[in-house]
Amino acid sequence: MALKSDLSLDIDKISSDTMADVVEMRLRDYFKKKSFKPGDALPKEQELAEALGVSRNVLREALSRLRMLGMIETKKKRGMILSSPDVLGGFQRVLDPLIISPDALQDLFELRLILEMGLADVLFLNLNDKSIRELEIIANSEKKKNKEAFRIANEIAFHGKLYEMAGNDTLKRFQHMLLPVFGFVLQVENEFLSGSVSHQDLVEILKSGNKNDFRNGMYEHLKPHFDRLEALRKIN
């Protein structure tokens, strides 16, 4: 053990990172160190490649990553500029229910429940009659049709509208990205039950109730999901 430990002190662990990985990190550090701000021009590819001691090829692989995330933009002759990335861009690209792990899927499902339960306070900050009426229209349109596909679309519309009413674009987009996950988990569970509180009940609460009423109503609305969650936790 002592020998092994000595050895690991003497010999650096070989990093299995590729050059592109290293360059990506180095570029990040460089931007931070130089405190570049969005809009600032960056050195050209050849200069960067030479400074880093790598081929333009490798450098471009790293730049391609940053470009995908929206951290940099490039114009043909003008060169590259640092830019404000879309915070959810990288998330969106990965959010395919078929490839992410079941554990992560479950976590995201829970995350949505948590978001909905926490929405009340911010929602009530922004509340106005117009949006409540719009929400009511969505809630009332449920009864008319009975088809499963419509019910799901309506479910999405209702909850989506709630997020929209919270007035937080990032949150709304986040929720929208999470929809496939939510749908997928529900589909797997073969379950699309609604609790004892309906969408219309929630609208009424928004009209005349307070935050706590809404939270309690939302909990009851989501109760089947929480019950399932509780059962799952008990098993593990």
Add this chain to the structure above:
Amino acid sequence: MALKSDLSLDIDKISSDTMADVVEMRLRDYFKKKSFKPGDALPKEQELAEALGVSRNVLREALSRLRMLGMIETKKKRGMILSSPDVLGGFQRVLDPLIISPDALQDLFELRLILEMGLADVLFLNLNDKSIRELEIIANSEKKKNKEAFRIANEIAFHGKLYEMAGNDTLKRFQHMLLPVFGFVLQVENEFLSGSVSHQDLVEILKSGNKNDFRNGMYEHLKPHFDRLEALRKIN
């Protein structure tokens, strides 16, 4: 208007996407279409490049992106395999308070408040004496030191422990990534006030209260932030 519309029908809009962008999408579609699952082997680079009609260079720029997101892994001779990406990996890379837009920063700040408020239900699903004791130790250690740096570290430790107690790894990591944002916004606002409910009060509620007590307590604890939020909303 009619003419313009006709024209846009006749002429395809020029896409400013680079080949790497296109190839990235095409690969995504390909994986989905073939319903590859994590672990499945992918064709080798040359075959893909030829099939797509691009140079290996361009293909590798696209692959580099997918590799960054953890969607694929490569071994030297064995080739590439599809893998389960880390859902938060892409998010993490972009989460630098200095480069993301102020609007997004504000959105994320709100998101954290929403998460904390929504945490109660899942938290109570997992509650046990051991974790409450651990949380209490953190809360009690506040009084001893008075330094600002320690207070901040303690604040982080307490809320981090709450997330941990919720038993959702993805959520916990998400919160941990959001910390710099939270810290940054607070720093900009030059404000680190606590509401009328302290960490120790929250611990007491966990011991003997119910979910609603905890939610109300958490709201009071975070009240200064909500007040600021309300003021901001009124301005805009």
Add this chain to the structure above:
DNA sequence: TCAAATGTTTTTGTACTACATAAAAACGAG
């Protein structure tokens, strides 16, 4: 005959060169 050592093949990783393209900049004609 079996196993260890060695060689071969295959596929990714990296480098380099070359050229196309687009856009800014410089230049020139009126």
Add this chain to the structure above:
DNA sequence: CTCGTTTTTATGTAGTACAAAAACATTTGA
């Protein structure tokens, strides 16, 4: 001075070459 043209320059793409590593095949020695 302004409009149009040419030049320059940086990125985008293609292609070739080779290094490195790992699986596979082969040889050698007991």
